[in-house]
Amino acid sequence: MSLYKAETRRLVKRRFTKLFVLCGLLVLAAVAAGVFLSNQRVGPETVARAKAEAQRNYQESVQETNRIVQECQAAQGTADAGNFPPNCEISAPQQSDFDPEWYMPATFDFRDKFPEMVTTFAAVLALVAYIVGASFVGAEWSSGGMMNLLLWRPRRLQVLGTKLLVLLTSAAALTAVLGVLWTVGFYLIAQARGSTESMTGGAWQSIGLMEVRGLVLVLLAGALGFGLASLGRHTAMALGVAIGVIVVLQFGLLTVLSLANVKFPELYLAPFWIFAWLNKEYVAQDYTSCDVSPLGGCQPETLTITWQLAGGAMAALFLLVVGGAIWTMRRRDIT
Incomplete structure (x- = not known):
């Protein structure tokens, strides 16, 4: 051998x-x-669900921002005004901030x-x-x-x-x-x-x-x-x-x-x-x-x-x- x-x-x-x-x-x-x-x-149904969830979260964020702005405006001239930005300058959320890709499952x-x-x-x-x-x-x-x-x-x-x-x-x-x-x-x-x-x-x-x-x-x-x-x-x-x-x-x-x-x-x-x-x-x-x-x-x-x-x-x-x-x-x- x-x-x-x-x-x-x-x-x-x-x-x-x-x-x-x-x-x-x-x-x-x-x-x-x-x-x-x-x-x-990932199929068409999964993509549609992700887009819907992104849109829902965007709308909820817009509603929350509007609520905070209203509270800020109501607090002007009171002791609570210091809890908010000056002149109630609160940036509104953008649609682009909620990418449907973030709501997709791992693939x-x-x-x-x-x-x-x-x-x-x-x-x-x-x-x-x-x-x-x-x-x-x-x-x-x-x-x-x-x-x-x-x-x-x-x-x-x-x-x-x-x-x-x-x-x-x-x-x-x-x-x-x-x-x-x-x-x-x-x-x-x-x-x-x-x-x-x-x-x-x-x-x-x-x-x-x-x-x-x-x-x-x-x-x-x-x-x-x-x-x-x-x-x-x-x-x-x-x-x-x-x-x-x-x-x-x-x-x-x-x-x-x-x-x-x-x-x-x-x-x-x-x-x-x-x-x-x-x-x-x-x-x-x-x-x-x-x-x-x-x-x-x-x-x-x-x-x-x-x-x-x-x-x-x-x-x-x-x-x-x-x-x-x-x-x-x-x-x-x-x-």
Whole structure:
């Protein structure tokens, strides 16, 4: 049996792999069920009811405003006049203030809302890939299995590279299959509980490219978990780094940066880079340096994180962690 087939069998047969993949599937199923149950298809009757409710609320607001104006006029010259604006200048409500869209039930428009589901899908599978990747190699180191394997195949880099290749190809295959099912499932949800009328060729292309970027994110997460566990020669190494990054470097760093009034603190936080990668860009705003616009209001200074910039940072992180794991595999003692 070849090394690749042996490692593939080892990965697929592990109970830990099956458990976390199952947990990921349950989370995704819960999300899909929640979206299905919390949305409904909007028909002509629903639109008519929303328009009627908006009109009714508008009329009630007009009547309430008229009543307040009458009370204000009656209170002029009395002690109660101070409870009302001077000269009873009370703005009347406008019909445009009561948009029928606000009275519509939640509906799942595939073009508008499915990108959020792609982000959720990528985040869940990235977490699964990270933990499975860390356990896949970490358990080998902590149990002594890596040392025994190298006695059979005494080529360190080939063994580590094959393990990583098996992990990435398996994660890619799983993500691709689930991605197709995820897209088809939500398309059917949109047909039953929303709308798919706005889908065009360009919209499908945009969604497809976003799903490809989600796939890259999943593979990166798996490689990082694998690399960190290999560096520390234990699964706990990767899990500890993840906890440290989330708790210390994200929440703690955000607090420190906010207290220090640092411009664009999002640049130091991983979620915003991930958002930029999946959604093509993220625009950070600095409200502490507002420029006065001729049209009025605050025009904060902005900085855009593009998907190309986020992709470069991800590539650098991949090379740093995986390259470090390869270097230590070659240089350090196995025992």
